[in-house]
Amino acid sequence: MIVLYQFPRCWQIPNPSHFCVKLETYLRMAGLEYRMIPTIPFTAPRGKLPYIDDNGVKIADSRAIIRHLQQHYGPGPDTGLSPAQLAQALAWQRLLEEHLYWISMYSRWQGSAENWQINKQAIFGSLPVWAGAPLAQAYRWRIKAQLRGQGLARLSPAEIWQQATADIAALSTQLGDQPYFLGQQPCSLDASAYGVLSNIINCPVTSPLQELAEQTPNLPAFCRRMQSRYFPELSA
Ligand SMILES: N[C@@H](CCC(=O)N[C@@H](CS)C(=O)NCC(=O)O)C(=O)O
16 A cells, blocks of 8 residues: 655644645545555655655655656546646646745745744644754754745745735636636646645635735635545544
8 A cells, every 4th residue: 555654734734745735635636545654854765745655665756756656556637638738737836836835935934933833833743842843943944945045035025925926816817717727627736736725725824925815716715625525524
């Protein structure tokens, strides 16, 4: 059976990690059985979560994992997408995972002191204090360095929220009044979108980004739709 390593659940969303939500949603969309082991990225093969162990083979990076799953277990929810739809899905995933994700990380790791406490408790709260406190501090420095390396943290907050506004508006326009991002059927793009959007809209970390997303007519409804379809146990 596939073993999924990811952060412990919290906040009544599938995971505090955007990429862990994406992968677990994909597994459920594809109807693949898995067992979950809560962990932190410390011992992950590429130093990041999620990763899987599939019959003794460890694979890290949600994209590499989904490619592996598609090769070994079939195309799953992306069956039937045209080459043009697959291209669109790729472009939207890049916006979500390579841009909006970082704005969400900025809100969470570099935002207010209250947000930091909420985030710290969710990710490191299950560890004993002697281990959790220094690890949390080390990861905070690490993520701040990543945000500077990516370039986002070199912009002013006003510039960051301006970019967030454009991303959120584009996503809301693409979704329109369809249930899923490419139409009537969910596909791996929806798993990616749910991963990022649930971690913006449905988590207790408040920010201008969350306000922007909450004000759209359709993105919060998309998150509710995904949660009730794939994670009904979290709504109970
Ligand atoms: N490209 C990777 C990104 C995974 C990722 O960034 N995971 C974050 C959690 S959302 C992580 O484990 N970060 C720990 C670190 O960077 O030290 C994927 O698609 O899986």
